[in-house]
Amino acid sequence: MDNLKKIIKIISSKSINGVADYISLYKEIRQEIENAQLQEQKGIKKIKLAILSSFTINGIKEVLSVKCCEIGVLPEFYIGNYNQYSQEILNKQSGFYKFEPDLAIVFIDIMAVLGEQYLLPYQISDKQRREWADEKLNEILSLIQKIKENLSAKVIIHNFEAPLRSPMGIYEGKHKLGFIESIELLNANLRESFKNDSQVFVFDYNSFCSKIGKQNIMDYKLYYLADMKIDLQYIPKLCDEYLGYIKPLMALNKKCIALDLDNILWGGIIGEDGLEGIRLGPTPEGMPFLEFQKYLLSLFQRGIILAVNSNNNIDDALRVFREHPYMALKEEHFAAMQINWNDKISNMKAIAEELNIGLDSIAFIDDDKLNREMIRKALPEVLVVELPEDSSLYLKTLMEMNDFNTFHITEEDKKKGSMYAEQRKRKEFHKNALDISEYLKGLEMTATIERANSFTIPRISQLTQKTNQFNMTTRRYLEEDIQKFSKNGRFLVVSVKVEDKFGDNGITGAAIVEKNIALENNIAAWRIDTFLLSCRVIGRKIEEALLAYIIKLAKKEKAKELIGEFIPTKKNVPARDFYKSNGFKLANIDNGREIWIYNMDKGYAHPDFIKVIIKEEN
Amino acid sequence: MKRLNSILSKVLGIDESLITDKTSPQNVDAWDSFNGLLLVSELEKEFNVKFTMDEVMSVKCVKDIKECLKRHGIRLLG
Numbered sequence: 001m002d003n004l005k006k007i008i009k010i011i012s013s014k015s016i017n018g019v020a021d022y023i024s025l026y027k028e029i030r031q032e033i034e035n036a037q038l039q040e041q042k043g044i045k046k047i048k049l050a051i052l053s054s055f056t057i058n059g060i061k062e063v064l065s066v067k068c069c070e071i072g073v074l075p076e077f078y079i080g081n082y083n084q085y086s087q088e089i090l091n092k093q094s095g096f097y098k099f100e101p102d103l104a105i106v107f108i109d110i111m112a113v114l115g116e117q118y119l120l121p122y123q124i125s126d127k128q129r130r131e132w133a134d135e136k137l138n139e140i141l142s143l144i145q146k147i148k149e150n151l152s153a154k155v156i157i158h159n160f161e162a163p164l165r166s167p168m169g170i171y172e173g174k175h176k177l178g179f180i181e182s183i184e185l186l187n188a189n190l191r192e193s194f195k196n197d198s199q200v201f202v203f204d205y206n207s208f209c210s211k212i213g214k215q216n217i218m219d220y221k222l223y224y225l226a227d228m229k230i231d232l233q234y235i236p237k238l239c240d241e242y243l244g245y246i247k248p249l250m251a252l253n254k255k256c257i258a259l260d261l262d263n264i265l266w267g268g269i270i271g272e273d274g275l276e277g278i279r280l281g282p283t284p285e286g287m288p289f290l291e292f293q294k295y296l297l298s299l300f301q302r303g304i305i306l307a308v309n310s311n312n313n314i315d316d317a318l319r320v321f322r323e324h325p326y327m328a329l330k331e332e333h334f335a336a337m338q339i340n341w342n343d344k345i346s347n348m349k350a351i352a353e354e355l356n357i358g359l360d361s362i363a364f365i366d367d368d369k370l371n372r373e374m375i376r377k378a379l380p381e382v383l384v385v386e387l388p389e390d391s392s393l394y395l396k397t398l399m400e401m402n403d404f405n406t407f408h409i410t411e412e413d414k415k416k417g418s419m420y421a422e423q424r425k426r427k428e429f430h431k432n433a434l435d436i437s438e439y440l441k442g443l444e445m446t447a448t449i450e451r452a453n454s455f456t457i458p459r460i461s462q463l464t465q466k467t468n469q470f471n472m473t474t475r476r477y478l479e480e481d482i483q484k485f486s487k488n489g490r491f492l493v494v495s496v497k498v499e500d501k502f503g504d505n506g507i508t509g510a511a512i513v514e515k516n517i518a519l520e521n522n523i524a525a526w527r528i529d530t531f532l533l534s535c536r537v538i539g540r541k542i543e544e545a546l547l548a549y550i551i552k553l554a555k556k557e558k559a560k561e562l563i564g565e566f567i568p569t570k571k572n573v574p575a576r577d578f579y580k581s582n583g584f585k586l587a588n589i590d591n592g593r594e595i596w597i598y599n600m601d602k603g604y605a606h607p608d609f610i611k612v613i614i615k616e617e618n
Numbered sequence: 619m620k621r622l623n624s625i626l627s628k629v630l631g632i633d634e635s636l637i638t639d640k641t642s643p644q645n646v647d648a649w650d651s652f653n654g655l656l657l658v659s660e661l662e663k664e665f666n667v668k669f670t671m672d673e674v675m676s677v678k679c680v681k682d683i684k685e686c687l688k689r690h691g692i693r694l695l696g
Contacts, residue, residue, distance in 0.1 A: 018660070018663065019656070019659070019660075020625070020628055020629055020656055020659075020660045021628070023629075023656065024628045024629070024631065027631055058652045059652075059656075219659070220671075221658070221669070221670075221671045221674055222655055222658075222659070224671060225655065225671065225674065225675070226651065226652070226655055228655070231659070232655070232656060232659045233659060233663060
């Protein structure tokens with residue numbers, strides 16, 4: 001049995017009730033972790049975590065190691081030397097940089113930041129305090145900048161715990177810039193500084209302390225004896241917060257919530273209690289379910305897919321969606337609905353297949369313990385939520401889950417949920433259309449082509465990372481790369497947004513073209529570096545509209561030839577014949593890479609059933 | 619005694635049967651300063667007491683811990 005599985009087995013055989021259990025468990029599995037790291041095992045998720053702090057953080061490595069193993073991730077740690085965070089960051093040769101972490105956590109505590117001012121805040125004037133706040137912010141920003149220069153790892157910087165008390169007491173709030181306000185200001189500026197930074201995340205430690213209770217967070221004995229700024233008993237909770245970043249980094253975040261219906265979306269059983277008997281609405285028994293639905297809806301609104309896995313008569317269930325006055329969730333919010341009398345395991349598989357997602361992307365919520373156990377055993381990749389029996393705790397349980405985090409949410413992501421319902425309508429329309437051209441005309445498509453800008457660059461980068469099927473060259477680009485291309489006058493970077501009468505598909509295509517490359521025979525030519533379409537819009541000739549735009553532009557700028565590269569992969573079979581069927585001639589095959597050439601003397605017309613809008617820069 | 623021994627065993631990584639009144643940082647390698655504080659934290663949690671800083675600094679062996687708990691009203695059976 002591979003080492004990680006062995007480790008997980010050991011962990012699941014123990015009961016863990018607090019920090020000491022984690023630490024003693026770590027001692028047990030420590031050797032196994034080291035063995036596993038030495039093994040060259042493929043497919044094992046590994047993470048290198050570096051933690052730099054301004055105080056003693058013993059215990060975090062042990063607890064977080066166990067928690068990582070629990071979720072199937074093999075951890076390796078670099079813990080910065082005691083209070084050496086500044087030196088380690090500023091020294092390019094430091095152990096911190098040599099370690100090359102995947103995730104770097106920087107935890108500077110409020111006492112370290114304030115120094116003497118923590119206990120003697122009114123030694124300085126409000127004016128001096130404002131200068132101090134700016135100075136501190138710049139210090140921290142410089143440190144983070146240094147890290148960014150040397151690492152491409154995700155960086156998590158704690159913000160600061162705003163103090164509970166001030167010597168000014170109730171008069172604190174009357175100052176121009178009081179002590180507590182200056183920390184709140186520092187936090188606000190910190191947040192603002194990284195709003196547009198995709199690499200750095202500010203961990204709201206201030207909020208975490210409030211959650212625990214600022215009165216409780218520190219054990220003063222431990223602080224005076226060993227400079228511990230957080231009570232050992234809360235280290236597991238802090239590590240849970242870190243998992244919120246580790247899970248998306250390891251692609252362990254869940255994209256879909258599959259829900260039971262009875263006693264989940266409403267109280268009671270629709271098949272027995274009827275529409276009037278189920279509990280849902282502004283009454284004490286109905287509110288827990290109503291608010292639970294609303295929170296699910298809020299997750300839908302930011303791109304989480306919802307599905308139903310329920311054993312019910314479909315008519316009974318749909319009646320609730322269509323007729324109950326208090327349903328916050330409607331049919332259109334669900335990407336898939338398996339409402340039948342089949343076993344829930346088959347239903348779950350059907351949902352995964354219909355949505356084209358892995359079972360490991362799904363979280364399952366069901367009030368029935370037996371169903372939960374059954375899914376846990378049969379489909380271990382599915383996250384089965386341990387739902388408390390008390391329905392008044394449903395909302396809290398869902399809110400406290402950290403399994404849905406992602407590092408980036410684009411406008412397309414937010415619409416993902418609704419796109420499934422629109423896609424269902426398109427499929428219906430397709431079924432009923434007489435032929436393909438009637439279908440395509442009837443869609444009334446609009447393709448908006450736009451040069452890359454700060455709004456579209458994240459999505460373009462995302463498309464290059466995720467698109468496998470209709471992708472000519474499968475070149476993966478980070479946001480920084482797309483930015484470089486788009487700033488370079490020799491490159492053309494465009495996105496295509498596709499809308500039809502059923503809805504907006506969002507940006508679903510992109511192209512990167514290199515202009516005026518020097519050819520041996522001195523012919524002015526353009527080269528298509530990247531040309532891709534999301535599988536969502538394959539088969540609608542959008543690719544032809546995009547190609548037409550590129551050809552038109554190349555002609556305008558007097559290019560004689562357009563070169564298209566095709567690099568075959570296992571997955572891009574749908575794109576194989578694109579250049580061939582659009583008038584390109586195969587000129588060469590260089591190490592598997594096909595070079596196709598389009599002669600500009602030829603004309604090219606884009607399909608007339610797509611309305612093309614070229615969005616110019618303002 | 620059982621609860622105390624179980625915590626000592628867990629934190630110090632030693633077998634319960636080996637714990638005596640004389641067990642101390644001098645004769646247990648694992649009883650370093652961090653584990654000492656972890657012991658304090660676990661004992662406070664288990665017995666629902668709060669030790670003073672002086673008490674923590676004055677504890678030199680298991681016997682001292684027992685005396686400390688006694689002073690806080692914890693009767694250790696067995």
